[in-house]
Amino acid sequence: MLRTIRAFWHDQRGIALILVSVMLPAIIGFSLLAIDMSRVNNLHNDLQKGADAFALAAAAELDGRTGAWARAERAMATLVSNESNFSTAGRGPLTAGQPGGTQRCNSAGSISWCFLKAIPPNDGTKITTANQATYLANSTPSIGEAETRFIQVTVAPTGFAAIFPASFITAGASDGFNVGAVAVAGFTSGVCNYTPVFMCNPFEMVNGTNTAGNVTLEQAAADPAIRRRLIELRLVGNNAAYGPGNFGFLAPPDSVGDGAQGLAQTIATSTPLGCYSAEGVSTKTGQNTGPIQDAFNVRFGINANGNAFNSAEYGPAANVRKGASTGGNGNGGNGNQCPSYNQLTFDAAGNMGLPLDATTPYMGGRMGDGNWDFSTYWSTNFGSIGYPSSWNTTKPTRYEVYKYEIANNLVTHASTGGEVGTPPAACLAPVTTVDRRLLYGAILDCQALEAAGNDLNGNSSNLPVEAFASFFLTQPVSGANNGGSVFVELVDITGRGGAGTLDNFLRDEPQLYR
8 A cells, every 4th residue: 555655656647737737827828928919019010100101101292382281191191001900990991181281280080290390309309298399390381381391190099909818917907008109200302413502592581681672582482573683692702701692612522523623623514413412511612713713604605714624514505695705706706716704805886695683772782673674685686586575564584585595596696796695616515405504502591500600611511401592694704713703593492482493403302210
């Protein structure tokens, strides 16, 4: 008997069953917990991907133009198709809506959103009710749409029913909870194939006023009567402050040399390589001498000093009419060469380039009133040839007249003094793939930048761009090689108020930030 008891005591057969029976609740619990963790992770991924997609679709429309909020809502409602799984409600779509685009914060369908002018510098700082005023765009659409750069999209929390019985472990604990997602996306804008030039905003507002008649840059771009105001751009002397109407140079691509000649060639070429971001550009100073004048004037069929620009990419515009004569063949040259600036006679009898404005009441005498002598210009260069009758009641911009001459085969028509708009035969062949009389550049609010401590006379970096713009060169640049005044008309800008003619330069990209 004792032997039997002792054998039973040492017999280990079947012990696994006992251990499994003891551990079975824990095994089942951990299995259910792993399944729940996988399910909730998949649910959160579905919601987060949906939030990301909504935010990116909306951010692509935040270009600062009128209607940006409504277009962002439409993009979320029509361009995004997502669904979530594993919620208490089961499989279901994530939807948005179009409540009208008039509110900076709104909701529709499965999401809510707010349009933001800024985001916290630290990813760990959440945008909450307490700090919304710092980051939300203005509630008035006409103001808020222009300053909106980001959108925050929040997916409405959805219920999740866990399989793991939390109430079994802790009395009263819930076996379910809500899962949500938040995404912040923004709109980054830049340009490529752009010349390395910046202009100080002629319409920069300081304390609500400016010297351009309190007209904003957007208003100027949208109104032909303001765009035809002639603007005199000037370089800044050493250590002088930058103000409205001054211009300077951006850092050229790395492939360009540091010398003045390399910078000038980058400005003069018809195929620039530079790309610049609206979020920040870098200036290039110390290069305001040398062949910069040539970089502008090659566009008018004027020979560069020293023949520095002697390849096809530096060819002149198709229309170089400038009111110049050498007393020779009427095309600005003497028949066997492309003339240098000092060989030309301007405003000779019977030759007339695009004239200045009658008065210059704005920007300290460097911005005209837009009232230029179109009738004399036309009669001098084209006699009785007709032009659009609307120009008799609404004066055209100089750029409109210039384009009309090209479109209607008037470039070869001789003025009463014999000048034609075609470049001299000995010059490089005209560049027709791009408009060589357009100058492209970044618009900077120079006064605000300098007030913030930026030294525009130094090589400053990360300067925000108000807009990228195109200007029409109305006449060659006079003066010595260190540059004279550059007379231009504003043609177009990127963003709000723009007409879209710069879209082929734009590289607009929505980007996720949070």
